[in-house]
Amino acid sequence: MxxxxxxxxxxxxxxxxxxxxxxxxxxxxxxxxxxxxxxxxxxxxxxxxxxxxxxxxxxxxxxxxxxxxxxxxxxxxxxxxxxxxxxxxxxxxxxxxxxxxxxxxxxxxxxxxxxxxxxxxxxxxxxxxxxxxxxxxxxxxxxxxxxxxxxxxxxxxxxxxxxxxxxxxxxxxxxxxxxxxxxxxxxxxxxxxxxxxxxxxxxxxxxxxxxxxxxxxxxxxxxxxxxxxxxxxGTELKSPTKRPYKPGRVLLDVKNLQLPSKDPFGTSLRDVSFSLHAGEVLGVAGVAGNGQDELLLALSGEELTEDAAITLKGIAIGSKGPNHRRLQGLLAAPEERLGHAAAPDMSLTENALLTGHARQRLTNKGFVKWQATENFARAIIQRFDVRTPGASHAAKSLSGGNLQKFVIGREIMQRPDVLVVNQPTWGVDASAAAFIREALLELAEQGAGVLVISQDLDELMEISDTFAVLAEGRLSRVRSASGVTIEEIGLLMGGTEVDHAAA
Amino acid sequence: MDLSSISPVTLIVSLMAASTPILLAALGELVVEKSGVLNLGVEGMMIIGAVCGFIAAVTTGSPWLGFLFGAICGAAVSMIFAVLTQYLMANQVATGLGLTMFGLGLASLLGHSYTGINPPAFSQIHIPVLSDLPVVGRIVFGHDPMIYFSLALTFAIWYFLTRTRGGLVLRAVGESHDAAHALGYKVIRIRMLAIAFGGACAGLGGAYLSLVRVPQWAEGMTAGAGWIALAIVVFASWKPGRAIIGAYLFGGVTVLQLNLQAAGLAISPAYLSMTPYLATIIVLVIMASDKKRQSLNAPASLGKTFFAST
The missing domain is CATH 3.40.50.300 (P-loop containing nucleotide triphosphate hydrolases)
Structure with missing residues (x-):
């Protein structure tokens, strides 16, 4: 034929x-x-x-x-x-x-x-x-x-x-x-x-x-x-080894968080509540457009809420901006690498400065300490195996996986108490994705709380200790990730859409 | 002050004439923006149309040829903008502003020896019986042909944008040039055509200004009409029917304040002259307060440079 x-x-x-x-x-x-x-x-x-x-x-x-x-x-x-x-x-x-x-x-x-x-x-x-x-x-x-x-x-x-x-x-x-x-x-x-x-x-x-x-x-x-x-x-893959999870003290406590979306096609957050403990990897699943971006904005401090809605280590920070939160130990890496997590036309050194200056003391009375900043950028590149000719290259010249390693690495290197990441491995090749997951697990092992928002269920099953679903701006009850099946999660994710699709 | 000297019928008739240049320019810009291009050079294209149309009409003695030549020249200068922004990827805002300044300068140069001349008359139509009807006759049947043309053009553009495949493709290009390109549409070519159409409309509006509305050539005679046209496109939320409302509102305030000046209102004429512009600003502020609705109607790729990556 x-x-x-x-x-x-x-x-x-x-x-x-x-x-x-x-x-x-x-x-x-x-x-x-x-x-x-x-x-x-x-x-x-x-x-x-x-x-x-x-x-x-x-x-x-x-x-x-x-x-x-x-x-x-x-x-x-x-x-x-x-x-x-x-x-x-x-x-x-x-x-x-x-x-x-x-x-x-x-x-x-x-x-x-x-x-x-x-x-x-x-x-x-x-x-x-x-x-x-x-x-x-x-x-x-x-x-x-x-x-x-x-x-x-x-x-x-x-x-x-x-x-x-x-x-x-x-x-x-x-x-x-x-x-x-x-x-x-x-x-x-x-x-x-x-x-x-x-x-x-x-x-x-x-x-x-x-x-x-x-x-x-x-x-x-x-x-x-x-x-x-x-x-x-082309090489053998190692899958991350899951360690036993013992919840530590509560690091981040979110209570009845409300956030109206500013995007006409966006989703408002309604009554989101959860706690994140030391050593915990909390996976938040959901289909795109169910409030993931809004949740990240609310936690990172780009969108402000009522003070009491977000408590970090016992201090209410809901009305505080990103730099204040960074100093307190709450760091975030948004989904969109080019344009949100990193400025495309700026060098890696400059991008390292953008989120790192407060916590890493990269400025002095308003002046940038370039040498220290470049060292910081180099350290990220080296530890996270970012493939680039050098720290002076523009962020947009990196491939998706390499830039993502840089973006996640930049936050992890600042030793956060709480790290929030949205779609950490979206559009990233398999080996870089495995590397990033490994790094997130390692961070949790050292006692930080990690919140992973992702649409990739396999990824969440692989790294989460606890698990919740975001659907139409509402967060489900947080449950233990062991014993949850893909089908159960899928039903939660789809909400009403499931019956619709099956009809 | 004697308000009785203001006749409502005369007011309506003259507001239509005052609004037509802005309406024409706004319609052209509306099509351009629907294709995703922001051309801030409307003022420059209008004044080029005004001077070129005037020269052609005076030289040939035919106002029709004046309109035609005004439109052609408007389209011709718009091509400078089109080549710079579409092929050379220049920034649209900066290039549009440049086009306005270039147009104003070139127009003064061209029109230097034409000040103080009267153009050939462009008369109103007269339909026996109908045009002689009281009130209705003058408001509906007593205008010059360009006013009817501008109204027909509004309808034609509405029909084109909402009912034809060409209009759908144009809107698609303005909505997402990447998606349109992926489907195999010629983004740059469509935008070039839209820009040329916008230029022709602005030129026509300018020619109406110098041949009918004033009718004389004077340096800087557009006096911001191109900017008002740009504002009206936003006011109309990119809908041709609403562009008429916007243009007539602006024209109405312009004519009314002239009438009030003539009637001897005890306010400095300087303040009255400001009112059309103030009214435009106020309306735009009110429109802008409803962000959600506006962002739904605005072409999503407006002002973004298209670069085919494949």
Missing amino acids: TPLLHLSGLTKAYPGVVANDNVGFEIAPGEVHALLGENGAGKSTLVKMIYGLVRPDSGEMRLHGQVFAPHEPREARASGVAMVFQHFSLFEALSVAENIALGMDDAPETDALSDEIRSVSKKYGLTLDPDRMVGDLSAGERQRVEIVRCLLQNPKLLVMDEPTSVLTPQEVDVLFETLRRLRDEGTSILYISHKLEEIRTICDNATILRLGKVVGTCVPAEETSRTMAEMMV
Whole structure:
């Protein structure tokens, strides 16, 4: 049988980096093919070539045996290739139907399109209202918009880039159900992910990329997650060893914290209460947009609340700003690395100064002590294995994983009593993620309280001692992390959305 | 003071004429901003349109050619802005301000020998019977063709933005240029066209000012009308229908204060002349207090430089 898509010798170089080096594999009709690799392995570049956004320097693609060289996405779509993007492809202020029309080359009239959307979404079990504004939809619903947009064009090959990174476990099940139905109808799927369990569940074959090269192929069902991860990373992975948890004294006490959100699409915090003890790693799970950002802002001191709402080591600090809290021992690392945790155009030394100056005494009567600051930055780089030519390089020149190591390292090196981190390993490659988790555990072992807000359940299960879920701005009861199942957490995370998705 | 000297009908008729240049410029800027570009050079493009339209009308004797040439010149100077910001990635705010100053200077140079000349007359339409009706006749059927054109243009822009695929693509580009690019739309090309359209509208508004509203050429005659047009786009929360309300409100206050001056109101004319601008500021402050609604309507990529990374 001729393969649906055959790639051979694809090479694409950018200044200073070869993103794809002689990549080749093939996808049969009705096959779910996984493309596996760490961030920066070249998955995105490869996909962009297939979708016509980037042209290869050399190599050949064949679709149904015919030479396939799309110059733009329109051409790729016309040939039956559709793509569900990870980010950047929906318009929040437009309706579902408008968003879908924008992704089609010959969109019918609005009413006819709305009817089509309803019938396709019904057929594949993807509940969707064409008239709603995309900005009001949950992450799972937004993804359905993208999928329906693709399905309306009867694709032969559906490319999915990290489709589950924003979904609850129940939403993932719904998605997989849809994908299986599509596969049975003969649609091929190219599934890009670094989540190994998912790949084992859904994919027939896998191609593994590392540093732009194909380093192996496998049948995921016959492998374990560990063997695939090691192929992906190229070295053996060590998983952090969990130590027994003995709660110490209460370090951070939050009582009835209320915080109205300032973002029109944000979530207000309602009545959040919890205590964090010395030596505890408290994991806060939840789907993005349920108040995670607001919780971090309230704890870091960027948003002020009533004094009594937040107590640190017995002192009320709810109305105190970030520097005051830092001096008292409460440090935070927000989710967005570029622009929030670090200033992109400033050097690592300057970035080290930004949060470190108060606690590390890096200023003297308003003057910066550059030598001390640079030493501090160097110490972070060395201890946290940040790969960069030097402390004078701009934060934005670092890869995601390296910058994240720097950002987390900068806070840990200040020896906090309480550290709050939001999405510490989001978009970070597997080895850097393991390193960061290890560092957080070590910090807790030394007697600090660590609050980890994350959407990655596997991560939370791995490192948390205690566990709570943030849904629609409310925090669930804190419970012990041992004995909690993924299903239970998923139900808490989804809230009402779960019934909706299953319907 | 004699308030009875102010006739409501005359007031309405003249406020429409006073508002039309601002309305035209505001409509153009609205389309530009919907595509995600903030062009602060409206004042400069308007005055270029005013002087070029005036020169063409005086030279050819045809006000129609004047309007046409004013629009073409407005679009032409807007292309300076477009190339600088879209291809050379210049900062939009700084470039827009530069365009305003450049336009004001160039217009004084071009118009130097045209001060004190009367342009060819651009008369009001006259429909037998209808135009002679009392009150209604003058308010509905007694204007010059450009006023009807500006109203038709408002409707056309509303229709384009909300009902056509082209309008949807334009809004999408203004909402998220990265997403539009990922779907294969030509962000830069769409924005170039929008900027040119905005320039043509501003030029047309300027030409109306020098050919109908004043009608003379005088240095700096736009007197901030371009800035008011920018304010009206915000006031209208990027909706063409509301731009009419904004423009007519401003025009109304302008005409009213002139009438009050003529009627001999015992306030210094200097204060009365300030009222349209004060009214604009007050309305903008009130609008800005409702942040949530405004941020929902504002194009999310407004003023951001687009750089295709792939």
